[in-house]
Amino acid sequence: MEDPAYVSIAGQYARKIRSGDLPPGVQLPSYAEIAKENGVSDIVVRKAIELLQTQGLVRTVQRRGVFVTDRPNLVRVSPERQLESAETTFSNESDHEIQVERESTQVRATDSLAEIFGVAPGDEITHVVTRATEDGRPISISDTHLAPGITDISSATTLEETLADRIPSPTHAAWLGTAPGELTKTVHQRFFAADGRAIMVSDVSYPWNRYDAWAFRMPIG
Known part of the structure; x- marks a missing residue:
């Protein structure tokens, strides 16, 4: 897009x-x-x-x-950035070399994902792993699951995000190179269609000190 x-x-x-x-x-x-x-x-x-x-x-x-400004900060903006691809987002943040890799597979829905998407446990859903590097240094990794029949978020009307400092999953820790027990910035996202149906869930991890601040923008009223 x-x-x-x-x-x-x-x-x-x-x-x-x-x-x-x-x-x-x-x-x-x-x-x-x-x-x-x-x-x-x-x-x-x-x-x-x-x-x-x-x-x-x-x-x-x-x-x-x-x-x-006197001291430009690196700020992650949401949901404005959902209009951008990962390549665009990170390229806008840096003049260094950015590389983004994606790996997409079909997996069976776990009980929790089945409940989120309103499908039966074991139904096939799409799983996408996105990894980003800056000058070869890992700066982000995400696990994204899409509901059956969904290929992108073009039909989403609402984004829900939860931000937290957490110990990352083993796969995220391995990619980011975090030490055992070290925290990362994590974002849990849920995208919803106009009828309230969840169509995509994503868990993103960044190095704890990547961003100086986080900004959220959303329509109200």
Whole structure:
């Protein structure tokens, strides 16, 4: 799925900021200049700037403009990032070499997964393991299970996330290279369709110190 224009624009500036091409204190081009350069409306640019602000990369000074923050932090944003592929997410965070590998298999639903998806235990579901590295260093691993007949999250309308510092599963610990008893940042995700049916469940682990902060955005009302 192609990234929305504002996500793509925010990613361009995020990479420049984190690589040092746009150092702290530097002013970004005006909304009109960014809009003209990318062939988009001011509304799209505004959303891109808001995303950069949420990630802690820029600050807005009234009547002056948008500036790179003094200390850009690495912030994981959710659920905005669900609009991105893993390749896009990590590439937007870093100017280093990113590699993402996926392994997909058909497995039998455990009792707990069968209950989540509303299927019978033993029914076939899809299991996808996604591993990411930065300059060859492991930075993420996830186990994702999809309900029968589901191939992606395009039909999802709601995302539920639980964030915790936990001892990772043995497979996640082995990939990230964590020592016995060492904690990782873990995210448990459930994606739901409009009818309330769970269509995908994912468990993601990151090195404990990968992100400075976590930001959550969701519609209300």
